[in-house]
Amino acid sequence: xxxxxxxxxxxxxxxxxxxxxxxxxxxxxxxxxxxxxxxxxxxxxxxxxxxxxxxxxxxxxxxxxxxxxxxxxxxxxxxxxxxxxxxxxxxxxxxxxxxxxxxxxxxxxxxxxxxxxxxxxxxxxxxxxxxxxxxxxxxxxxxxxxxxxxxxxxxxxxxxxxxxxxxxxxxxxxxxxxxxxxxxxxxxxxxxxxxxxxxxxxxxxxxxxxxxxxxxxxxxxxxxxxxxxxxxxxxxxxxxxxxxxxxxxxxxxxxxxxxxxxxxxxxxxxxxxxxxxxxxxxxxxxxxxxxxxxxxxxxxxxxxxxxxxxxxxxxxxxxxxxxxxxxxxxxxxxxxxxxxxxxxxxxxxxxxxxxxxxxxxxxxxxxxxxxxxxxxxxxxxxxxxxxxxxxxxxxxxxxxxxxxxxxxxxxxxxxxxxxxxxxxxxxxxxxxxxxxxxxxxxxxxxxxxxxxxxxxxxxxxxxxxxxxxxxxxxxxxxxxxxxxxxxxxxxxxxxxxxxxxxxxxxxxxxxxxxxxxxxxxxxxxxxxxxxxxxxxxxxxxxxxxxxxxxxxxxxxxxxxxxxxxxxxxxxxxxxxxxxxxxxxxxxxxxxxxxxxxxxxxxxxxxxxxxxxxxxxxxxxxxxxxxxxxxxxxxxxxxxxxxxxxxxxxxxxxxxxxxxxxxxxxxxxxxxxxxxxxxxxxxxxxxxxxxxxxxxxxxxxxxxxxxxxxxxxxxxxxxxxxxxxxxxxxxxxxxxxxxxxxxxxxxxxxxxxxxxxxxxxxxxxxxxxxxxxxxxxxxxxxxxxxxxxxxxxxxxxxxxxxxxxxxxxxxxxxxxxxxxx
DNA sequence: AAGTAAATTTTTTTT
DNA sequence: AAATTTACTT
Numbered sequence: 001x002x003x004x005x006x007x008x009x010x011x012x013x014x015x016x017x018x019x020x021x022x023x024x025x026x027x028x029x030x031x032x033x034x035x036x037x038x039x040x041x042x043x044x045x046x047x048x049x050x051x052x053x054x055x056x057x058x059x060x061x062x063x064x065x066x067x068x069x070x071x072x073x074x075x076x077x078x079x080x081x082x083x084x085x086x087x088x089x090x091x092x093x094x095x096x097x098x099x100x101x102x103x104x105x106x107x108x109x110x111x112x113x114x115x116x117x118x119x120x121x122x123x124x125x126x127x128x129x130x131x132x133x134x135x136x137x138x139x140x141x142x143x144x145x146x147x148x149x150x151x152x153x154x155x156x157x158x159x160x161x162x163x164x165x166x167x168x169x170x171x172x173x174x175x176x177x178x179x180x181x182x183x184x185x186x187x188x189x190x191x192x193x194x195x196x197x198x199x200x201x202x203x204x205x206x207x208x209x210x211x212x213x214x215x216x217x218x219x220x221x222x223x224x225x226x227x228x229x230x231x232x233x234x235x236x237x238x239x240x241x242x243x244x245x246x247x248x249x250x251x252x253x254x255x256x257x258x259x260x261x262x263x264x265x266x267x268x269x270x271x272x273x274x275x276x277x278x279x280x281x282x283x284x285x286x287x288x289x290x291x292x293x294x295x296x297x298x299x300x301x302x303x304x305x306x307x308x309x310x311x312x313x314x315x316x317x318x319x320x321x322x323x324x325x326x327x328x329x330x331x332x333x334x335x336x337x338x339x340x341x342x343x344x345x346x347x348x349x350x351x352x353x354x355x356x357x358x359x360x361x362x363x364x365x366x367x368x369x370x371x372x373x374x375x376x377x378x379x380x381x382x383x384x385x386x387x388x389x390x391x392x393x394x395x396x397x398x399x400x401x402x403x404x405x406x407x408x409x410x411x412x413x414x415x416x417x418x419x420x421x422x423x424x425x426x427x428x429x430x431x432x433x434x435x436x437x438x439x440x441x442x443x444x445x446x447x448x449x450x451x452x453x454x455x456x457x458x459x460x461x462x463x464x465x466x467x468x469x470x471x472x473x474x475x476x477x478x479x480x481x482x483x484x485x486x487x488x489x490x491x492x493x494x495x496x497x498x499x500x501x502x503x504x505x506x507x508x509x510x511x512x513x514x515x516x517x518x519x520x521x522x523x524x525x526x527x528x529x530x531x532x533x534x535x536x537x538x539x540x541x542x543x544x545x546x547x548x549x550x551x552x553x554x555x556x557x558x559x560x561x562x563x564x565x566x567x568x569x570x571x572x573x574x575x576x577x578x579x580x581x582x583x584x585x586x587x588x589x590x591x592x593x594x595x596x597x598x599x600x601x602x603x604x605x606x607x608x609x610x611x612x613x614x615x616x617x618x619x620x621x622x623x624x625x626x627x628x629x630x631x632x633x634x635x636x637x638x639x640x641x642x643x644x645x646x647x648x649x650x651x652x653x654x655x656x657x658x659x660x661x662x663x664x665x666x667x668x669x670x671x672x673x674x675x676x677x678x679x680x681x682x683x684x685x686x687x688x689x690x691x692x693x694x695x696x697x698x699x700x701x702x703x704x705x706x707x708x709x710x711x712x713x714x715x716x717x718x719x720x721x722x723x724x725x726x727x728x729x730x731x732x733x734x735x736x737x738x739x740x741x742x743x744x745x746x747x748x749x750x751x752x753x754x755x756x757x758x759x760x761x762x763x764x765x766x767x768x769x770x771x772x773x774x775x776x777x778x779x780x781x782x783x784x785x786x787x788x789x790x791x792x793x794x795x796x797x798x799x800x801x802x803x804x805x806x807x808x809x810x811x812x813x814x815x816x817x818x819x820x
Numbered sequence: 821a822a823g824t825a826a827a828t829t830t831t832t833t834t835t
Numbered sequence: 836a837a838a839t840t841t842a843c844t845t
């Protein structure tokens with residue numbers, strides 16, 4: 001096979017050792033992805049293995065996607081009727097469970113929902129509340145983490161409970177919450193991220209039949225980043241390879257950085273015990289980086305005690321020295337990085353550059369400075385598309401249609417947009433559900449029936465509201481069914497969810513920039529669904545699973561040469577130029593890890609990963625001051641700086657720096673030197689430039705009223721947009737008002753027409769009542785038109801459209817309205 | 821019920 | 836500083 005010729009002897013051996021357990025210890029940049037992909041191609045082309053008998057598992061979607069692309073490229077000339085399954089652990093488990101979870105006999109159905117971290121924390125919070133614990137004492141986030149950790153260690157509730165039985169109160173409380181949490185998830189037919197693995201392992205353990213099925217299907221299994229597997233993942237692999245033992249794992253103990261997810265470095269160190277007769281191949285030649293970069297990485301990792309000593313070598317040049325910069329504050333660090341990137345891009349417009357940081361929160365200053373310089377960039381991680389409120393809301397409608405037992409989805413959307421279902425009603429529904437041990441949806445279903453006791457504490461009005469919500473979901477369920485039966489598309493159902501729920505109408509009538517941005521995000525969601533339409537046998541189910549399991553949008557702007565991400569997300573990637581920023585104690589290493597030797601070693605491995613991403617040039621920067629929780633504090637240079645070979649570093653800082661002190665001092669970079677430096681710089685430091693633009697707009701009625709007061713003019717229809725177009729009102733109302741909603745265009749048009757009508761002259765009257773169509777005056781919003789009147793007596797609720805402010809709902813009694 | 825103001829909390833890292 | 840949660844007002 002021609003691809004083999006491009007491999008070194010060890011790599012070629014790793015490709016050709018196709019049968020039996022194989023451990024490939026692959027140092028950074030040693031071409032491990034190349035080995036895995038060529039190995040897959042080799043199995044198919046030379047060994048005649050059917051592609052669908054091959055399974056490759058990765059940790060991230062990005063890694064899986066990249067591997068798929070490269071395998072596809074290697075196989076492009078073959079006539080194949082299947083393709084290897086290249087997937088993350090979690091998607092693999094979803095695939096198995098969607099088929100066979102019912103064999104587990106734990107009450108779960110194939111229609112199960114996946115709860116993300118946020119969803120599962122909501123459940124934990126509700127359990128804490130319902131068990132009568134104080135949220136301040138038993139903190140939801142902490143308990144959720146404890147549950148997740150236990151699950152990833154392979155512990156179930158019973159084991160967890162027995163372990164904490166005689167320890168402190170809080171842990172005993174956590175055990176109770178854990179128990180209720182599991183029960184709630186079962187009732188909701190929902191699995192959290194960890195359950196996906198747990199249930200799959202349990203299923204394989206329990207059913208010899210299912211085990212046989214998947215052993216026969218996946219005859220050759222490859223696992224990437226094996227050093228990051230946890231006990232649960234090891235169990236999964238063990239069961240899946242029970243029969244054939246064709247397991248190939250690739251990893252590097254120096255790059256183990258997922259200890260917080262219970263990854264156990266022993267998995268890779270003890271591979272030969274877990275899989276007897278395993279072959280071990282070492283890949284030690286680095287093709288990626290310069291000698292300087294490797295030496296820097298090696299020098300840092302050498303400070304770890306629990307580390308297999310090994311030396312990567314390269315035939316690459318020594319290369320450029322590492323470039324160092326000390327900034328006065330975080331903005332200065334951002335300016336330096338942006339300026340250097342600009343310089344590199346000017347010299348070579350297609351230069352790929354990465355900015356790597358320890359925490360997502362650090363990204364902001366770099367974004368700001370890059371934007372200021374008009375440099376395009378991609379940002380990986382952080383706030384994901386599918387985590388946005390409006391996207392989660394619409395996805396929740398779909399999830400509910402697919403699995404009505406999903407309480408979290410139901411709670412999310414039952415009053416979004418507002419339907420008049422408030423706290424009182426929900427509390428009643430929830431306590432009733434808890435008493436019956438059923439999901440909220442089942443309680444909702446009882447509401448329509450007379451004499452069931454459910455409606456006792458619910459007003460007729462609220463009951464009607466709940467029933468209308470029920471109708472919305474049932475309608476959506478019909479549409480979902482049509483995707484399977486007719487040629488209806490996934491995107492049609494997504495659009496239906498946005499329109500029929502009243503969501504689009506809600507956003508459109510809000511008339512604010514924020515609502516506009518949300519609508520655009522929903523449009524993006526529809527676009528994502530349209531992508532799904534193109535696939536053969538695409539289902540809503542797959543679409544929703546994808547939304548649950550994919551962290552980032554993978555809609556990377558390929559024209560941008562600059563990528564911003566955390567060190568964790570950078571693993572497995574490489575860039576000609578890398579900026580490693582924020583090298584300060586408390587940031588990197590992180591303050592949460594600084595006092596635990598084991599965690600500090602993991603931070604060091606993280607630094608190792610970061611440095612070895614660089615091919616040609618590495619920049620390292622740190623700042624003397626940094627904001628933490630809004631407070632500006634002095635920052636100490638990272639202890640990792642001390643561990644680098646200073647002679648390989650060039651100092652680009654202005655004047656003296658930590659580095660220049662470290663060089664002149666015998667006790668290099670001692671605290672004394674650092675503090676002395678700070679004292680000296682304090683006086684000479686240039687004053688921080690004032691940030692004139694706060695970057696925040698307040699879309700409140702008060703802000704608008706204030707604006708018009710200053711301008712001494714009346715607000716015009718067209719909402720906040722008329723701010724900027726006060727002198728061209730036609731444009732403001734014609735071009736800047738969003739198009740009418742797809743669901744009810746005529747209705748919306750009518751609404752707009754009414755809203756723009758000239759109100760009549762005003763007239764005072766004490767405590768008047770208003771019917772739909774009446775013109776009113778509100779002290780804050782000015783003139784408006786009553787669109788709807790609901791309820792009676794003290795509970796009369798009016799929906800009023802105020803030109804320039806959009807629709808508002810208010811209680812007549814409190815609204816203090818005048819006749820206009 | 822819903823909007824607003826005030827108080828409180830938040831930062832690891834990812835599926 | 837920004838985001839989220841709570842308490843209060845209409």
